[in-house]
Amino acid sequence: xxxxxxxxxxxxxxxxxxxxxxxxxxxxxxxxxxxxxxxxxxxxxxxxxxxxxxxxxxxxxxxxxxxxxxxxxxxxxxxxxxxxxxxxxxxxxxxxxxxxxxxxxxxxxxxxxxxxxxxxxxxxxxxxxxxxxxxxxxxxxxxxxxxxxxxxxxxxxxxxxxxxxxxxxxxxxxxxxxxxxxxxxxxxxxxxxxxxxxxxxxxxxxxxxxxxxxxxxxxxxxxxxxxxxxxxxxxxxxxxxxxxxxxxxxxxxxxxxxxxxxxxxxxxxxxxxxxxxxxxxxxxxxxxxxxxxxxxxxxxxxxxxxxxxxxxxxxxxxxxxxx
Amino acid sequence: xxxxxxxxxxxxxxxxxxxxxxxxxxxxxxxxxxxxxxxxxxxxxxxxxxxxxxxxxxxxxxxxxxxxxxxxxxxxxxxxxxxxxxxxxxxxxxxxxxxxxxxxxxxxxxxxxxxxxxxxxxxxxxxxxxxxxxxxxxxxxxxxxxxxxxxxxxxxxxxxxxxxxxxxxxxxxxxxxxxxxxxxxxxxxxxxxxxxxxxxxxxxxxxxxxxxxxxxxxxxxxxxxxxxxxxxxxxxxxxxxxxxxxxxxxxxxxxxxxxxxxxxxxxxxxxxxxxxxxxxxxxxxxxxxxxxxxxxxxxxxxxxxxxxxxxxxxxxxxxxxxxxxxxxxxxxxxxxxxxxxxxxxxxxxxxxxxxxxxxxxxxxxxxxxxxxxxxxxxxxxxxxxxxxxxxxxxxxxxxxxxxxxxxxxxxxxxxxxxxxxxxxxxxxxxxxxxxxxxxxxxxxxxxxxxxxxxxxxxxxxxxxxxxxxxxxxxxxxxxxxxxxxxxxxxxxxxxxx
Numbered sequence: 001x002x003x004x005x006x007x008x009x010x011x012x013x014x015x016x017x018x019x020x021x022x023x024x025x026x027x028x029x030x031x032x033x034x035x036x037x038x039x040x041x042x043x044x045x046x047x048x049x050x051x052x053x054x055x056x057x058x059x060x061x062x063x064x065x066x067x068x069x070x071x072x073x074x075x076x077x078x079x080x081x082x083x084x085x086x087x088x089x090x091x092x093x094x095x096x097x098x099x100x101x102x103x104x105x106x107x108x109x110x111x112x113x114x115x116x117x118x119x120x121x122x123x124x125x126x127x128x129x130x131x132x133x134x135x136x137x138x139x140x141x142x143x144x145x146x147x148x149x150x151x152x153x154x155x156x157x158x159x160x161x162x163x164x165x166x167x168x169x170x171x172x173x174x175x176x177x178x179x180x181x182x183x184x185x186x187x188x189x190x191x192x193x194x195x196x197x198x199x200x201x202x203x204x205x206x207x208x209x210x211x212x213x214x215x216x217x218x219x220x221x222x223x224x225x226x227x228x229x230x231x232x233x234x235x236x237x238x239x240x241x242x243x244x245x246x247x248x249x250x251x252x253x254x255x256x257x258x259x260x261x262x263x264x265x266x267x268x269x270x271x272x273x274x275x276x277x278x279x280x281x282x283x284x285x286x287x288x289x290x291x292x293x294x295x296x297x298x299x300x301x302x303x304x305x306x307x308x309x310x311x312x313x314x315x316x317x318x319x320x321x322x323x
Numbered sequence: 324x325x326x327x328x329x330x331x332x333x334x335x336x337x338x339x340x341x342x343x344x345x346x347x348x349x350x351x352x353x354x355x356x357x358x359x360x361x362x363x364x365x366x367x368x369x370x371x372x373x374x375x376x377x378x379x380x381x382x383x384x385x386x387x388x389x390x391x392x393x394x395x396x397x398x399x400x401x402x403x404x405x406x407x408x409x410x411x412x413x414x415x416x417x418x419x420x421x422x423x424x425x426x427x428x429x430x431x432x433x434x435x436x437x438x439x440x441x442x443x444x445x446x447x448x449x450x451x452x453x454x455x456x457x458x459x460x461x462x463x464x465x466x467x468x469x470x471x472x473x474x475x476x477x478x479x480x481x482x483x484x485x486x487x488x489x490x491x492x493x494x495x496x497x498x499x500x501x502x503x504x505x506x507x508x509x510x511x512x513x514x515x516x517x518x519x520x521x522x523x524x525x526x527x528x529x530x531x532x533x534x535x536x537x538x539x540x541x542x543x544x545x546x547x548x549x550x551x552x553x554x555x556x557x558x559x560x561x562x563x564x565x566x567x568x569x570x571x572x573x574x575x576x577x578x579x580x581x582x583x584x585x586x587x588x589x590x591x592x593x594x595x596x597x598x599x600x601x602x603x604x605x606x607x608x609x610x611x612x613x614x615x616x617x618x619x620x621x622x623x624x625x626x627x628x629x630x631x632x633x634x635x636x637x638x639x640x641x642x643x644x645x646x647x648x649x650x651x652x653x654x655x656x657x658x659x660x661x662x663x664x665x666x667x668x669x670x671x672x673x674x675x676x677x678x679x680x681x682x683x684x685x686x687x688x689x690x691x692x693x694x695x696x697x698x699x700x701x702x703x704x705x706x707x708x709x710x711x712x713x714x715x716x717x718x719x720x721x722x723x724x725x726x727x728x729x730x731x732x733x734x735x736x737x738x739x740x741x742x743x744x745x746x747x748x749x750x751x752x753x754x755x756x757x758x759x760x761x762x763x764x765x766x767x768x769x770x771x772x773x774x775x776x777x778x779x780x781x782x783x784x785x786x787x788x789x790x791x792x793x794x795x796x797x798x799x800x801x802x803x804x805x806x807x808x809x810x811x812x813x814x815x816x817x818x819x820x
Contacts, residue, residue, distance in 0.1 A: 040366075040369075046369070047659065050372065050373065054373075054376065071525070072521070072522070072524060072525045073507060073521065073524035073525050076521055076524055077521050077522060077524060077525070080521065106512040106513070107507070107512075107514055107524060108514075109521075152783040152784075153783060155780055155781040155783075160507070160509050160512060161508070161509060161510055161511050161512035162511075162512030163512075166512075184780055184781075184783065185780070186467075186777050186780045186781055187509045187510045187512075187777075188509075188777070189509060189773075190649070190655065191649070191655075192591065192642075192648050192649040192650050192654075192655060193591050193592055193650065195646075195648055196463060196591030196592070196642070196648055196650070197466065197467070197591075199463050199646065199648070200463035200464060200465065200466060200591075202466035202467065202781060203781060214667065214669075215647050215667050215668065215669020215670060215671065215672075216646075216647070216669060216670060218669065218671065219669055219670035219671050221670060289662070289663075289665050290662060322511065322512050322513070
C-alpha cells in the first residue's frame with residue numbers, strides 16, 4: 001500500500017501486455033488505467049486522481065486504477081518523468097492543471113504542458129476575493145479604489161507566489177491600471193496559514209479557491225467581495241468580477257493529459273473513457289460534493305483552451321516579474 | 324459545564340467496541356510509522372483516505388487521530404535508541420536521549436518519553452476540550468511580525484547547543500540556514516541555490532538532514548575508529564525503569580513542555596519543532612545537573628521536548644476543530660477527509676457535528692492510555708537492541724536510515740543527499756563541530772525569513788512593526804532577557820560579592 005513506486009515497477013512490466021493486445025481488444029476494455037499525479041497525496045491533483053479512480057471503479061468502466069504520486073514544485077518535478085518514462089504508454093493519464101502551467105513558467109523550466117497530449121478538461125475551481133467581517137471594504141469597488149490609491153497599503157494574502165491566487169491579483173491590478181508588480185501580495189504556505197492571517201485581521205484581503213473560504217463565509221467571519229466565475233453561483237451571495245466592474249474570469253482548472261507517443265487508437269479509447277466518466281451521475285455527484293465546477297472539454301477544444309491559458313498566464317507572470 | 328457533559332457524551336461514543344478497535348488500530352499503526360523515519364502521519368493518513376468511502380466518519384477520525392498521536396509517541400523510540408529521528412518534532416529528543424541510551428539509561432529515556440507523552444497528551448487534550456475557543460482567539464492575534472519575534476526567541480536556544488566553540492557552532496547554524504533556504508522562495512516563486520536541479524525545487528527535507536547528520540554521520544565516524552575501543556555503548560546500567568530521582572527530575576519538564584507545546588501548536592504558524600527547542604533550552608538552563616547535558620545525557624532534555632511535541636499535537640487540533648483551519652500537513656489531510664464525507668469543516672463544525680467532534684476528543688484520551696500501555700512493556704524489548712554488537716547495530720542503523728529516507732518521497736536524489744550529508748556529518752564530528760545547530764538553523768531560518776518578509780510586505784516596509792505590536796515587543800524583550808539575562812545576573816552578583 002505504501003510502496004506504490006515498486007508496485008508501479010511491477011505494473012510497468014505488465015503494462016506491455018495490454019498494449020500488445022490493444023489491437024484485438026474492444027475500446028472500453030481498459031484493464032488497468034495508470035494515473036500519474038505530479039503532486040503529493042492530499043492536494044487538489046491527488047484528490048482529482050482519487051476521485052477519477054473512485055468513479056471509474058464504481059461505474060465498472062475499468063477493472064483497476066493505479067495512482068503514482070511524484071510530488072514537487074507544482075508539477076515541475078513530475079512532468080519530465082511523465083514525458084520520458086511514461087512515453088507511449090497508452091493506458092496512462094496525467095492529472096494536472098493551471099498550477100503546472102504557472103509553475104513551469106516561474107521555474108524557467110524548458111518544458112511545457114503542451115508537450116503532453118491534452119485529453120480532457122474535467123474541473124475548475126473559481127477564486128474568491130474575501131475580506132474579514134470587520135473590514136471597511138464592503139464591495140469590490142471599495143477594494144479597487146483603495147488598490148488604485150496606494151497598492152502598498154492593501155496587503156492581500158494567498159498561496160505561493162506565482163500561483164493562481166497571485167495571478168488573479170496581478171490580473172485585477174492590471175485591469176485597474178495599477179502595475180501588477182506593485183501590488184502588495186503576501187504569500188503563505190497553503191490555504192490554512194493564509195486563512196489564519198485573514199481571520200486574525202493581519203491582512204486587508206485574501207484570494208483563494210472559494211472552497212477554502214466557504215465555511216468561514218457561512219459563519220459570518222469573512223465577506224466575499226467577488227468571485228472569478230463566469231456567472232453567479234447558487235448559495236454565494238456575491239457578484240462575479242465582471243458584474244462588479246472588473247472584466248475578468250479565472251478558473252483554477254484541472255484535466256487529464258496523455259504522454260507523448262501514444263497511438264491514435266489508445267488516445268481514442270482514453271477520450272472515450274473520459275467521456276463516459278464525465279457523463280456519469282457518480283462523477284457529477286463527486287464534483288458537487290467537492291465544490292468543483294464541471295468544465296468538460298475534449299481533444300482539440302481542450303488543447304486550444306490549454307494553449308490560450310498558457311499565453312495568458314505567461315503574460316501576467318511577466319508583468320508580475322516572475323517569468 | 325456544558326463542555327463536560329458533551330465530553331461524557333463523547334466517551335459514550337468512543338467507548339463502543341468498534342470505535343475502541345479503530346482507536347487501537349490507529350495508535351498501533353501510528354507507533355509503527357513514528358518509529359520508521361520518513362513515513363510520517365500526514366503521508367499515512369493520505370494513503371488511508373480511501374477508507375473514508377467504506378467507514379463511517381467518527382470511526383475514520385478516531386483512526387486518523389490515533390495515527391497522529393501514535394506517530395508522536397513512536398518518533399521518540401528511534402531517536403533515543405538509534406539517533407535516527409522519525410519526524411522533525413523528535414529531533415531534539417535524540418540529542419539527550421541517545422546520549423542516555425549510550426550510557427545505559429535507554430530504559431529511563433524511553434520511559435520518560437512515553438510517560439511524558441502521556442501526561443502532555445492528556446493535558447493537551449483537556450486543553451483542547453475546555454480551552455479551545457479561548458486559545459484560538461489568542462493564537463489568531465499572532466501575525467507575521469509576532470512570529471518573526473518568536474523565531475528570534477527560538478534562535479536564542481541555539482546558544483544551548485553551540486558546544487565549546489562559538490565560531491564552530493555559528494558556522495553549523497549558518498550551514499543549516501543555508502540548507503533551509505534551498506528551493507523555491509515562497510514570496511517570489513523563484514528558485515534559490517538549486518543549481519538547476521529540479522529535485523531541489525521543493526527544498527531538502529529536514530528529516531533527511533537530521534538522519535544524515537546524526538545517524539549516517541555517526542556511523543561513518545564509528546567505522547573510522549573501529550577497534551579503538553572508544554565510545555562503547557553500555558546497554559544497561561542500574562534499573563530498566565526510571566529511578567525515584569529520575570521521576571523527580573522529569574515531572575517539571577513534562578509540565579513545562581506541555582505549556583510550551585500546547586499554545587504554540589495551536590498557533591497557525593507555530594508547529595511542533597519550536598516548542599521542543601524552547602523546552603530543551605529552558606530545561607538546560609533550569610537543570611540542577613547541567614554537566615549531564617551533552618555528555619552522559621540529561622533526562623530533563625528528553626522529558627521536556629517529548630512532552631512539548633505531544634502537547635503541540637493536541638494544540639494543532641484546536642484551530643482545526645474550532646475553525647476548520649489546517650495548520651499542519653496532517654491536519655490539512657484530515658480536513659480533506661472531512662470533505663469526502665460531505666462534512667464541511669469550519670467554525671460551525673462543533674455545533675453541526677457535535678457527536679463526531681466530542682467522540683474524537685474522547686478517543687484521544689483513550690488513545691493516550693492505550694499508547695502508554697502499548698509502549699511501556701516494549702521498553703524492555705527495545706533496550707535489548709542495544710546489546711547487538713556495534714558493527715551489526717551500525718549496519719542496521721544504516722539500512723534503517725536508508726529505507727526510511729527512501730520512504731519519504733521515493734526519490735533516489737534523497738538517498739544521494741542522505742549520504743552526502745552523512746559525509747558532512749562525519750567531518751563535523753571529526754573536527755568537533757556541533758550538529759544540532761544545523762537542524763535548528765534549517766527549521767528556524769526559513770520560517771524567520773518568510774515571516775520577516777510577510778511582515779514587511781504588510782507594513783509596507785515599515786521596520787517599526789516589530790516594536791509597535793505589543794505581542795512582538797513582549798517576545799523581543801523575552802528574547803533579550805534570555806540572551807543577556809544570565810550574563811547580566813552573573814556580572815551583578817560578582818560585583819556585590
